[in-house]
Amino acid sequence: MSGANLVDATPRRLHPDLPDVGPLAFGCWRLTGTGADHSVVEAALDAGMNLVDTADVYGLDWGGRGFGANEEVLGRVLADDPSLREQVVLATKGGIIPGVPYDSSADYLRGAVDESRRRLGVDTIDLWMVHRPDPFTHPAALAETMAGLVGSGAVRAVGVSNYSPSQHDALLAHLDIPLATNQVELSAARPDAMFDGTLDRCVRDGVTPTVWSPLAGGRVVTGEGVAPTLLAVLDELAERERVDRAAVAVAFTLAHPSRPVTILGTQRPERIAAATSALGVRLDRADVYRILAAAGVALP
Template sequence: ACEELLGRVLAGTPSLRQRMVLATKGGIAPPTPYDSSPNALTAACEASLTRLGVDVIDLYQIHRPDMLTHPADVAATLAELRSSGKIREVGVSNHTPAQVDALAAHLPFPLVTNQPEYSATHLGPLRDGTFDACMRLGLVPLVWSPLGGGSLATGEGVRPELLAVLDGLAERKGTDRATVALAFALAHPARPVAIVGTQRPERVTASLAAFDVQLDRADVYAVVQASEGQPLP
């Protein structure tokens, strides 16, 4: 549905195509749930091209790792899609560092992105080596759910200690909690790009304020400790 909607927009205003990086994903096939086998991945990519009404996808990503397809087969399919001009660059989503390495070992070109979940309430990439792998391989982290599914804006289900730290920083910086939370998601030296999901254009515009919030080392570590509920060693 999202691809079809964007396809209609691009058909109505073709000049928009040159102003964007067109990215989409393949590899999820409900109710299987995952299928990155050669036939399935090729069909998924071609279906995306049709729905979007374009000839090439700038960034094609494997949505989640398919444990039942050998990385060599995934790599061969991606290489064929690239050589045939259907995709320009390749990334992954929700892949562990080991899964990234396994796929990268069989690709004739480098991966360019990994898309992990990351926010002040979900610090996995800090601890599981995802950001380290991105820096080692030169991948751009495209972090999803940087506001914790909206919980960091509403405060629902978030540690009171974390809310207190974020609210304190927001008061000091002259902004709101959501903007500070976005600034935190952008602060890592792997240089994450935050994927902000909203149906309200004004919220997209408001999120740009995060680039103006400078969090120092003490600020970032205060958020980490409040999120984990314990002091760092």
């Protein structure tokens, strides 16, 4: 590596009313059926991952008990060790109803937030997000609902997830409180958000993106469905940086100037700890463009 390092491992500010968070976060989607206890959240905090991300709908996949189950598990973990609550920036999402599938109406979202608070065992959710856009809710109505959730004290900060650039624009045209995040997919294997305007909107509007599936759900590690050329470039950089392929892939997401918070999905304490090696990875401009080219991005 000869150029300047682009990987930014410094803390991020999502919202003026929230504590700063580490550049890596802990995601609870795959908490289902793991028998998780406080040790997994402690491992995340030890690794500097103080943003803990879940959703009301998590618990349906992988043969889970169903809607709300992962929030209940997390609520029990927080109840077992009350000292954890003040160390964690607690993030959850709502607005997906299996079978409907999306509802961002005021009545539904207010009720969903109350149910999330009950399952998590907290009066106030630090960051609450609309999980997926509902095109049948007017953005002005959603903005009013979001402001009301903050005004009532049910949530400290609001965000969205999986919003396209135009959906982001339409909401911000009506929202007169800060939008803390747009949580979007980004990985070396799926770098689309860098090119379709999603991350550009975040930069323009001072919104910190949170990034899901930075390892493409593990496929960057297993190689399943990922271009062999991309795996080869990641491995070459990993050898140079003396880390594993996963660390280089995570570092790649941290190199974008939108300064994302990257949410890791592993539930294994040893892998949570190992993920911090990504923060020491150095990638320069030539490295990140090699990754993009190997991922199949056209760079004329």
